């Protein structure tokens with residue numbers, strides 16, 4: 670006797686197959702998104718967000734500021750604005766002296 674799946678069983682297997690492929694597809698998309706993100710990071714790392722030229726890292730005390738070699742814009746990393754805001758007036762003046770054009 671040949672075993673013949675019932676319609677319900679067939680439906681179940683089709684759905685399982687779809688779910689399996691969907692999961693594979695989602696994994697592929699996640700990998701692709703991660704790859705794309707890495708590509709963008711590599712492309713933009715230490716590049717000025719305004720003009721695209723290279724940023725030069727300059728350190729003053731514990732503050733590391735990235736200054737653009739093109740437009741001379743100054744960029745701060747996360748938390749650095751708070752550190753700058755805690756400087757005394759004299760420290761601020763010195764900082765501005767370092768990064769002034």
Ligand SMILES: [Zn+2]
Pocket residue numbers: 717718719720721722737738739740741742
């Ligand atoms: Zn720039």
